[in-house]
Amino acid sequence: MKNLYRLVSLLPLAVYFFSTVGCADNRVSAADPEHYKIDPYYLTGAKEKQEPLKNLWSLLNRQDISAEERFSLVCEIAAVYMRQKEYNVLNNFLSSQINALPDNQYNVYYLLMIAYSHIQQEAPQVAALYFEIILKNYPDMIVQGKSIHFVCLNQLLDLIADSGRRVKYYQELVTRFPDQTNLAVDYFLLGQAYEDIGEWNLAIQAYTQFLTFVGANVPGFPNAEQYAKRLVDFNKSSKDWTFETLSSLVNTVKAAIAAGNSWQLWRYRAKVNFFARSWSEQDADDSGMAEFNLPDFMQGANVQYAAALDPISNATEAYLKTWGWSQYLSTWYLYFRKIYFPLNPDIHGRWEWAGVYYGERF
Helix, strand or coil, rough: CCCCCCCCCCHHHHHHHHCCCCCCCCCCCCCCCCHHHCCCHHHHCCCCEEEEHHHHHHHHHCCCCHHHHHHCCCCCHHHHHHHHHHHHHHHHHHHHHHHHCCCCHHHHHHHHHHHHHHCCCCCHHHHHHHHHHHHCCCCCCCCCCCCCCCHHHHHHHHHHCCCCHHHHHHHHHHHHHCCCCCHHHHHHHHHCCCCCCCCHHHHHEEEEHHHHCCCCCCCCCCHHHHHHHHHHHHHHCCCCCEEEHHHHHHHHHHHHHHHCCCCHHHHCCCCCCEEEEEEECCCEEEEHHHHHHHHHHHHCCCECCCCCCCCCCCCCEEEEEECCCCCCCCCCEEEEEEECCCCCCCCCEEEEEEEEECCCCC
């Protein structure tokens, strides 16, 4: 799924340079605009406002400017086109600079501006292509204290939905920029991307890393910690309490209740992630074990169960109403669920007794 969290934006970085860079020093002075030939295509905007642009172009065409001065001038000219929203002119201008000096260290930033321009033109896939080109073919560059590669990776996670590619971007983020990114969020979303491509062992590893950040918040995933813990804990467990079918599980549980055998009944519960709570707590965290001793509730009781599963049961969840428990609320609904665990095909799709809901269902 597409990540909605990414907070790093290309815009502040681009705007910073578009608005602040200027000539590096006073070695370059204004030149006669007519002395150098300027393609009329690049003289945009109202005629009465073209003089500053002509001056910038004249300065750019001089042969005695340093690489840093050229970079400043290119950024100033680009800023003019950006303010005018002349995106095609901007892209052609920057591309011409790259073609003229293919080994220029600043080309990586020109490509970043082109990518940003395509975002403004609502051409995200073209922008993504430029971000990829930067990552694959150009060394990193630090601008305003921020890595251009870091910016590109975050932008690609905004733009690309393909989980295979997203795995690569997240891996690079957590490996190369652990001090600049939110590792907890990225490890969880890396786990999600691994799930999407069927790499379950790697997903479990990513979720295990995520769980080292206790209490981490993942925007868009309010139950991220619960979800990850359930998978990780289940993966480490014996899984010897599972049943091949719902009917075999329910019949076994009913038989233990009918026999009044509390210890036998307790053996059939899930050994990890089992919960016990009221219906009002239905959305609570069920990644921890319920702390109660079931035999205490059956002592001296005459527990009964409904002949059929509750009508709210479906293909993946089932509820069995029981009553006559000896303490507090007499009515319990036993909750059964189909196991979702593609990592192990022998377990995936089996059933477990996963919890208890206290009280009447409302």
